[in-house]
Amino acid sequence: MYYNRLNSFYYDNITLEILKGINAAYFNELFLPKLPLFDIMILKLHYHHLVERRDHMKFEIDHSNLNVLDLEKSLTFYKKALGIVETRRKETDTFTLVFLNDSASNYKIELTYLHGRKDPYDLGDNEIHLCFRTDNYAAAYAMHKEMGCICYENPEMDLYFIEDPDGYWIEIISDDRQ
Numbered sequence: 001m002y003y004n005r006l007n008s009f010y011y012d013n014i015t016l017e018i019l020k021g022i023n024a025a026y027f028n029e030l031f032l033p034k035l036p037l038f039d040i041m042i043l044k045l046h047y048h049h050l051v052e053r054r055d056h057m058k059f060e061i062d063h064s065n066l067n068v069l070d071l072e073k074s075l076t077f078y079k080k081a082l083g084i085v086e087t088r089r090k091e092t093d094t095f096t097l098v099f100l101n102d103s104a105s106n107y108k109i110e111l112t113y114l115h116g117r118k119d120p121y122d123l124g125d126n127e128i129h130l131c132f133r134t135d136n137y138a139a140a141y142a143m144h145k146e147m148g149c150i151c152y153e154n155p156e157m158d159l160y161f162i163e164d165p166d167g168y169w170i171e172i173i174s175d176d177r178q
Contacts, residue, residue, distance in 0.1 A: 006035055011033060016066075019024050022135065044133035051127055060106070062106070062107070062108065062109060063099065063107065063109060063110045064108075064109055064110065064130060065109075065110040065111075065112055066109060066110070066111055066112070066164075066166065066168055067112045067113075067121050067166070068111045068113050068164075068165070068166050069113075069116065069117060069118075069120055069121065069165070069166055070165060071096060071098065071111065071113040073165045073175075074111055074113075074164060074165055074166065075098065075100075075111070077149075077164055077165050078100055078111075078164070079124040080147065081143075081144060081147060081149060081162060081170075082102070082111065082132055082170070083102065084100040084101060084102045085100060085101070085103075086098050086099070087099050087100065087101045087108065087164070088108075093113065093115070094115055095112060095113060095115060096112075096113040096115070097111070097112055097113075098110070098111045098113070098141065099111075102132075103138035109130065120166065120167070121166055121167070121168050123166075127138065128162065129168070129169040129170060129171055130168070130170045130171065131170070131171040131172075131173060131176070132170060132171070132172055132173075133175050133177075134172060134173070134174060135174075135175045137158070137172070137173075137175075140172055141160065141172070144162050144172065146161070147162075149163055149164075150162055150163075151163040151169060152169070158173065158174055158177050159171055159172065159173045159177070160172055
């Protein structure tokens with residue numbers, strides 16, 4: 001808590017929290033003319049610090065979500081085709097969430113299984129896809145060919161796509177691809 005002895009003006013955490021949502025023009029126009037100079041200096045200092053913290057937030061990608069029709073079939077596919085395994089599960093009466101990870105990164109794929117759903121998902125033009133890098137492109141290609149899940153190949157770009165049981169496309173590229 002900040003206290004100005006001359007004016008008995010308190011700046012507590014609540015005041016500072018309220019200021020987080022106020023833009024600079026609003027702050028300068030409405031707050032500053034009503035406060036003593038010392039209070040203005042303290043408040044401006046703390047207000048601009050909060051704005052700076054908000055403008056410099058760091059984000060890290062956490063996960064992508066895919067809805068699946070047959071959870072066990074999908075778990076088997078992702079483990080066999082990509083080596084990613086279940087790391088966390090949340091079950092409710094109406095849905096199950098399963099998080100998959102490759103153990104090399106913090107990024108996860110969240111599979112959502114809606115209990116009782118019978119109809120396949122409409123994926124539209126399927127323009128959204130995941131991409132995995134592999135350190136052994138030839139071996140991965142041979143395994144996916146054997147599994148029968150390769151749905152598109154582009155040899156000129158050294159990439160191909162596999163299709164999961166729900167029709168999602170997953171791009172496969174080599175570690176040494178530029």
